[in-house]
Amino acid sequence: GENVEQHPSTLSVQEGDSAVIKCTYSDSASNYFPWYKQELGKRPQLIIDIRSNVGEKKDQRIAVTLNKTAKHFSLHITETQPEDSAVYFCAASGYSTLTFGKGTMLLVSP
Amino acid sequence: GAVVSQHPSRVICKSGTSVKIECRSLDFQATTMFWYRQFPKQSLMLMATSNEGSKATYEQGVEKDKFLINHASLTLSTLTVTSAHPEDSSFYICSARNRPPSYEQYFGPGTRLTVT
Numbered sequence: 001g002e003n004v005e006q007h008p009s010t011l012s013v014q015e016g017d018s019a020v021i022k023c024t025y026s027d028s029a030s031n032y033f034p035w036y037k038q039e040l041g042k043r044p045q046l047i048i049d050i051r052s053n054v055g056e057k058k059d060q061r062i063a064v065t066l067n068k069t070a071k072h073f074s075l076h077i078t079e080t081q082p083e084d085s086a087v088y089f090c091a092a093s094g095y096s097t098l099t100f101g102k103g104t105m106l107l108v109s110p
Numbered sequence: 111g112a113v114v115s116q117h118p119s120r121v122i123c124k125s126g127t128s129v130k131i132e133c134r135s136l137d138f139q140a141t142t143m144f145w146y147r148q149f150p151k152q153s154l155m156l157m158a159t160s161n162e163g164s165k166a167t168y169e170q171g172v173e174k175d176k177f178l179i180n181h182a183s184l185t186l187s188t189l190t191v192t193s194a195h196p197e198d199s200s201f202y203i204c205s206a207r208n209r210p211p212s213y214e215q216y217f218g219p220g221t222r223l224t225v226t
Contacts, residue, residue, distance in 0.1 A: 032213040043203060043217040044154070051213070089153060097144065098215060102153045 002027040004092050006101025014109055019080050021104045023090035024072040030092040033066060033073045038087045038103075047088075048075070080108045112138045114206045116218030123194055123225055131189045131221045133204030139184035140206035144215065145177070148201045160187045194225045 003026040013019050025033075031052035036044035050057045050064045050073065057064050061080075066073040073092075077084055085108045091098040113136040123129050133143055142161050146154040158179050160166045166179035176198075178190040187206075191198055201222055205215040 034214070036217075041201075041220075041222075043219045046214060046216065049214065093213070097156055097159055099156075100153045 002030055002092055002099040004090060004099045004101040006090050006104060008104060009102065010105045010107070012107045012109065013080050015080060015082060017080055019077045019084070019106055019108075021075045021088055021090070021106070022072060023074070023092075023101050024070075025092040025099075026071065027092070027094070028068075028071065029094050032093050033064070034091050034098070035064060035075050036089045036091065036100075038089065040086075044089060077106075080106075082108050082110050084108050112136075112206070112208065112214075112216040114140075114204065114216045114218040116204055116221055118221060119219060120222045121224070123223070125195055125225055126193055128190055128192045129194055129223060131191075131202055131204075131223075133187045133189070133206065133218050135185045135206040135216075138206075138208050140187075141184065141209050142207045143181055143187040144205045144207070145179060145187075145189050146203045146205065148203060148220075150201075154203065157189075191223065194223070196225045199223055199225045 006023045034049035037047045038044040048062050048064050050066050061078045063076040087103045087105050089103045090101040115134045117132045145157045148154050157172045158166045158168045160179050160181040162181050168174045181187040203220040204218045207215050
């Protein structure tokens with residue numbers, strides 16, 4: 001089955017800095033890669049996703065890149081704000097179940 | 111994005127009793143719903159995949175007789191934790207996926223189960 005590795009497990013940045021979270025996956029058949037943000041005690045919220053026919057996608061301060069050859073994808077957050085502080089999960093799937101990474105706790109200090 | 115509700119948000123029950131959790135897709139028809147379990151400071155662990163009108167598919171290590179899943183309609187799936195024990199205490203989250211070719215999964219707000 002699919003295996004998703006996510007790094008780093010924690011990331012501390014100053015407000016205004018950029019943050020990058022990286023994930024690798026094992027199943028070359030995976031073609032859908034979403035990123036979720038989860039605040040403490042709340043549901044995961046889909047913040048951006050990318051499909052395997054695209055190399056990069058951007059939505060305001062958030063961008064995701066995908067390298068299918070290397071089987072890795074990354075989340076980039078620019079101009080971070082304290083409200084970006086949360087746990088971020090990457091995931092990978094074909095058209096079936098999502099396999100999640102272990103999560104990255106992002107702390108943005110004012 | 112699509113809205114998924116989950117009820118109850120919190121439940122405390124005594125050991126040996128059963129608890130039912132409901133997951134509803136409010137503004138779309140979910141042909142597939144998923145049930146996850148999340149321990150503190152950990153990732154989401156898929157328990158089972160539920161397709162409307164058919165039996166759920168359970169992940170390895172998940173007892174199907176203990177975690178009963180029913181997906182009777184395109185907008186409702188239920189998870190019943192039978193004969194609950196303290197080790198079943200956890201955060202249970204459902205998600206729902208729209209009809210193909212949609213890939214996106216939308217999560218419910220979760221249910222905090224505490225078994226005393």
